[in-house]
Amino acid sequence: MEIKIDQGSDTPTVRADITIVIDVIRAFTVAHYAFLQGAKRIFLAETVEQAILIKKANPTYLLAGEIDGLAIKGFDLENSPYRIQQTDLSGKTLVLKTTNGVRGALRSLSSDHIFVTGLTNARKTADFIRENMTNEKETLVQIMATHPSGDDDLACAEYIKNRIEDTNLVSEADVIERVKKSHVAEKFFDTSNDAFIVEDIFYCIKRLHSDFVMKVSKTGEIPMIVRVYV
Ligand SMILES: O=C(O)[C@H](CS(=O)(=O)O)OP(=O)(O)O
Numbered sequence: 001m002e003i004k005i006d007q008g009s010d011t012p013t014v015r016a017d018i019t020i021v022i023d024v025i026r027a028f029t030v031a032h033y034a035f036l037q038g039a040k041r042i043f044l045a046e047t048v049e050q051a052i053l054i055k056k057a058n059p060t061y062l063l064a065g066e067i068d069g070l071a072i073k074g075f076d077l078e079n080s081p082y083r084i085q086q087t088d089l090s091g092k093t094l095v096l097k098t099t100n101g102v103r104g105a106l107r108s109l110s111s112d113h114i115f116v117t118g119l120t121n122a123r124k125t126a127d128f129i130r131e132n133m134t135n136e137k138e139t140l141v142q143i144m145a146t147h148p149s150g151d152d153d154l155a156c157a158e159y160i161k162n163r164i165e166d167t168n169l170v171s172e173a174d175v176i177e178r179v180k181k182s183h184v185a186e187k188f189f190d191t192s193n194d195a196f197i198v199e200d201i202f203y204c205i206k207r208l209h210s211d212f213v214m215k216v217s218k219t220g221e222i223p224m225i226v227r228v229y230v
């Protein structure tokens with residue numbers, strides 16, 4: 001097995017047996033909380049226009065996401081784990097459009113298996129892959145830390161790599177510190193900036209107990225994140 005870490009959501013991706021797309025702040029943390037709040041599936045939209053067209057055809061769907069971290073006009077939900085956690089999403093279908101996480105997942109579709117995660121489900125995802133999917137010597141695992149320069153995703157990627165390799169050199173506590181200190185987190189700690197709330201960072205660094213991993217299904221016309229129970 002070979003495990004490679006790449007940084008950025010636009011880097012040309014290699015076709016891997018398994019790609020793990022990381023977005024700690026905040027897209028896949030949001031996805032994890034959304035599933036825990038009852039969401040059924042999360043479509044991945046490349047653009048705001050595509051998301052709006054999907055909703056036109058399916059008025060019960062909820063649009064979620066951000067541009068430059070900010071709420072999108074006409075969308076139902078922000079890219080905020082704190083706010084998602086306060087919303088009942090039972091049985092709902094979400095359509096998510098974000099800068100790095102969603103873009104990275106959409107760039108990875110040539111891989112056989114694509115998982116997405118933030119830190120909240122990192123251990124579960126790594127353990128699932130180590131225990132079930134890395135038997136073959138030739139398995140190529142690509143971990144995509146989607147923020148082009150953020151240490152939040154890179155720290156999580158290194159943690160997952162270590163955990164799959166069973167070396168455990170990177171502790172979860174170290175990752176939490178690196179997420180909090182990453183430049184991506186700065187605006188959330190800035191109390192003069194009303195657009196961002198510090199609670200989001202606290203929600204991004206929790207380990208949540210759940211019985212599923214998040215996988216991208218590419219069988220339909222639009223790729224979507226679904227739960228795989230483990
Ligand atoms: O909303 C987010 O957290 C980011 C955008 S930014 O880095 O905060 O400006 O998008 P994501 O795709 O969730 O990383």
Ligand SMILES: [Mg+2]
Pocket residue numbers: 023024025026027100101146147
């Ligand atoms: Mg991010």
